[in-house]
Amino acid sequence: MNSSISDSPARQPGSRAEIVRAQGVFVSAADEDRIGRITDGISAALLKSPLPSLFDTEPAHFDRAQISGAAAATNSTRGASS
Amino acid sequence: MKDQAKLASDPADWSIVETVDAVCAGHASALEVTQAVLDRIARRQPVLNCFIRIDGDRALETASGLDAARSAGRTQGPLHGAVLAHKDMYYRAGLVSTCGSEIRRDFVAQTTATVLDKLDNAGAVDVGTLNMSEFASGPTGHNLHHGNCHNPWNPDHITGGSSTGSGSAVGGRLVAGSLGSDTGGSVRLPAGICGAYGIKPTQGRVSRHGVMGLSFSLDNVGPIARTARDCARMLSVIAGPDPMDTTALPVPVDDYEADLDAGVTGLRIAVPKTYYFDDISPEISKLLDSALAVFTSLGAKIVHVDLPHHDIIGALGNAVGSSEQCTLHDFWHQTCPEKYAPLIRARMQAGFGVTAVEYLKALHLRSSIARAVSDAAFGDADVMFLPVLRFPVPTLSETDVGDGAGLHEILGSINHCTRPINYLGFPALTVPCGFSASGLPVAFQLAGPAFSERRLFRFAGAFEAANGLSDCVPDLP
Numbered sequence: 281m282n283s284s285i286s287d288s289p290a291r292q293p294g295s296r297a298e299i300v301r302a303q304g305v306f307v308s309a310a311d312e313d314r315i316g317r318i319t320d321g322i323s324a325a326l327l328k329s330p331l332p333s334l335f336d337t338e339p340a341h342f343d344r345a346q347i348s349g350a351a352a353a354t355n356s357t358r359g360a361s362s
Numbered sequence: 363m364k365d366q367a368k369l370a371s372d373p374a375d376w377s378i379v380e381t382v383d384a385v386c387a388g389h390a391s392a393l394e395v396t397q398a399v400l401d402r403i404a405r406r407q408p409v410l411n412c413f414i415r416i417d418g419d420r421a422l423e424t425a426s427g428l429d430a431a432r433s434a435g436r437t438q439g440p441l442h443g444a445v446l447a448h449k450d451m452y453y454r455a456g457l458v459s460t461c462g463s464e465i466r467r468d469f470v471a472q473t474t475a476t477v478l479d480k481l482d483n484a485g486a487v488d489v490g491t492l493n494m495s496e497f498a499s500g501p502t503g504h505n506l507h508h509g510n511c512h513n514p515w516n517p518d519h520i521t522g523g524s525s526t527g528s529g530s531a532v533g534g535r536l537v538a539g540s541l542g543s544d545t546g547g548s549v550r551l552p553a554g555i556c557g558a559y560g561i562k563p564t565q566g567r568v569s570r571h572g573v574m575g576l577s578f579s580l581d582n583v584g585p586i587a588r589t590a591r592d593c594a595r596m597l598s599v600i601a602g603p604d605p606m607d608t609t610a611l612p613v614p615v616d617d618y619e620a621d622l623d624a625g626v627t628g629l630r631i632a633v634p635k636t637y638y639f640d641d642i643s644p645e646i647s648k649l650l651d652s653a654l655a656v657f658t659s660l661g662a663k664i665v666h667v668d669l670p671h672h673d674i675i676g677a678l679g680n681a682v683g684s685s686e687q688c689t690l691h692d693f694w695h696q697t698c699p700e701k702y703a704p705l706i707r708a709r710m711q712a713g714f715g716v717t718a719v720e721y722l723k724a725l726h727l728r729s730s731i732a733r734a735v736s737d738a739a740f741g742d743a744d745v746m747f748l749p750v751l752r753f754p755v756p757t758l759s760e761t762d763v764g765d766g767a768g769l770h771e772i773l774g775s776i777n778h779c780t781r782p783i784n785y786l787g788f789p790a791l792t793v794p795c796g797f798s799a800s801g802l803p804v805a806f807q808l809a810g811p812a813f814s815e816r817r818l819f820r821f822a823g824a825f826e827a828a829n830g831l832s833d834c835v836p837d838l839p
Contacts, residue, residue, distance in 0.1 A: 296715035303714050304696040311711055318680065318712040319720075325677035326723050330670070331730060340579065340728035340787070 374402040375835075378444040378538045378592040382485075385443030386432065392425035392443035396487050399445040403489070403536050405839045410512045412521075412530035414450045414460055416490040421445070424487045438485030440595055448541040449525050450491035451498060451574035452478050461574045462494035462524075464507045464701045465694055475572030476607065477541060477583055477600045484599045489537060492527025496706045498543055498576045499687070500524055501551055501776040502761045506703035510758055514556055514836040515802050519755050522551035522776070528586045529556035533803070534838055539587040539596050545576045545683060547750075547780025549584035550792040554750035554805030557794050557834070559593040559822065560586040562780075564812045565787035566611040568597075569604030577686040578609070579725065580679065580784040589832050590793070590822040594618035597815060616816040622823030627661030629821070632743035637672040638779050642752040649804045650749060653795040656828050657747075657821070665743050671731045672782060676774075678731070679785035681724035684713030704764055709773070732786045740811045745821055748807040749779045750792055755802035783809055791818040794831050 296319045297312040307315065331337065368380060373395040376384065384390045400418050407413050428443055451461045453471030460467050478488070493511040495503070503511045503521040511526035513519040514534030521530045525542025529552025532540050542549040544562040553560025561584050568583040575581060585596035598618050604610040633639075633654070639647070654664055687710055688695070695714070699707055739746045752775075763772050774781075783790045790809040798804055808818045826832060 299717075300711060300714040303692070305711065305714050306695075306699050307711070311708060314708065315712045315715045318684070319715045321677045322681045322716060322720055322724070325674035325681075326720060328674050329723070329727060330734065331727065334723060334726045337726045337730065339722060339725035340732075 372402070373398040375535060376538065377589050377832075378441065378587060378595060379589070381444050381538060382440065382442050385428070386437050388432070392428040392432075392487060393422065395443055396421050396425040396445050396489065399489060399537060406534055406536050409517055409838060410514055410530045410534050410536070411509045412493050412511050412527040412534065412536060413447065414462075414491045414493050414508055414527070415458070417488065421487050421489040428485055428487070438483070439599070440484050441481060441599060442485030443487065444485070444539065445487045445489050445537055446481065446539045446541075447488065447490045447492050447527075447531055447537045448478070449494045449498075449528050449543060451494060451543060452541055453572040453574075454478055454488075459491065459574065460508065462496045462498070462505055462508060465698065467507070471572070473572045476569040476604045478572070480600050481596075492525075492531055492540060494526055494528075495524035495548075496703055497691070498524040498545060498548060498574065499706050499709055501547060501773055503552075503758065504703075504705065504762060512758075513755065513802065514838060515797075516800070518757050518759075519802055520555065520758055520761055522555035522755075524548040525552045525586065529553055529558060529560075532556065532558045532586045532588060534836055535588070539585055539592055541596075541600070542584055542586050543573065543576070544582045544584050544784065545580045546679070546784055547777040549582070549586060550750055550780050550790060550807055551777065553586045553792040554794065554807075555755050555803060557803035557805075557831075557836070558586050558588055559590050559792060559794070560584060561593055561597060561791040561815065561818070562783065562789060563597060563601065563815055564789045566609055567613070567789070567813065567815070568600050569602075569607040569610040571604055571606035575690055577683040579682050579686060582784070590819055590826045591619055591622055593791070594622065594819045613813055616813075618816050618819050621816055621820035623827070624820050624823075625660065626657060626821055626824045628663070629745075630663045630665055630743040631657055631821075632665050632667045632739050632746045634669045634739070634746065634748065635666050637669060637782075638748045639752070642749060643754065645754060645798055646749060646752060646804060649796045649798070650747075650806055653806055653825070654747065656825060660824050660828060667738055667743065667746075669738050670734050675731065675782045675785050678724040678727060679781055680712075681716050681720050682728075682785065684710065685716045685721040686713070688713035728785060728787070732788070735786055736788070736811050739809070744810070744817060745814070746809040748790070748809060750805045750807055751776065752779065754798040754800055754804075779807065783807075787812060789813070789815045789818060791815075791822055793822045793825055795825070795829065796831070797834075
């Protein structure tokens, strides 16, 4: 594999807009800047992921018990009967 | 309804519960109530523009049927005679749902939303469809195709979006309740900004069959109403599993009205130290402090908590929401982008630039982040107390940003406090708590762990009884 991290879309100004254009979507100059800022924000957030690897996880769609099940454990009020 | 003075008042002012009680007891007919509501709509629609379509004849026909049933000794259900109207994205077979757009201006639905069926079966009268942000994509209230919707407390100001008509029609006392939808705050913002109660239920609590999709991971159906009890009653009717929607979870439906009068003595409220209260205006901060003081006077305890991951939740939610939105709108972006308002087209577009790996990473992280935040927020507290807006309600002109450079930041500041909750999947209830110096409503959110809606209504019921804001009415014709 020849690509390096510097080839990733987030690292190249305008490249995300090209991805959008390649899908047949009109992109103006103002759009290009906005798309870059938003997707850069997403890339930066993912670099702060609380999990170093997602190998043993499933997306929330398949793991609904983790949302609903967490609730079951905490679903009675603490200070008074409910 | 026992209050004789209330019975003598305009039925259009009655809450859902007051209406149902009056109609079921024979103090008023559903037809009388519906006619009163239609009269009020005729007076106030020119000011607020909250309706896209008014179905007067159809509503009167439904009301007559309900009166006939009652004469025969039958009442339809817990909403018998309550007059409602819903965001124009709830499909009813044979009728047009515009989704607030030009693209779907003439779209005739082939199916009826499960939630509309449930409301019909409970005895509600559906009086029309309500204005909304185009394709539920905008937190202000601007709509280039169907006209801007206006705040009932001051028509120069925004209603909040995207359920603009729902907030305006309920806050403006045109209808007693309404379904909105909430993908980033679209129930809670218009409810809070227009002086009403509104709940985003737990992700998966309510069926979305027959409802326009925006983001299938983040969309929620939720009611807006004038009182906590009305809101609880509407949620009780629409909640629950649905064979037509496998994402509606098979969790038993609570009696959401059961604890409204139970009080909050000894219960605990978490107040986050960061993110939600960052840069809050002194005026709003003071009103929220007063609301917390009401809770402490009622015997609740306040705890301050540190919440993890809020520096990244907004971006992760954006990765999920914008990708899914673009998936649904792909064809129109390619073939008729000019039919979108510039603001809406510009807001949607970034999702096309999110990679598949980024989208799936954001989804994978959702459960573990939700659990971490739930542990931090609710490990030592029953609910979390949050602002709805961190500043007084802005005007329509102040937020008319078109597709300009400030679009992302200005609109993002409006849903700053609501958007993270959609990614986390928690339920959150907007509760009105006062008015700013400019006379516009101020509200707070109560968030809880998944399926804690009954608990949220308990807190709201206690606050409402102590605060008495349901009697405040806007000055409208």
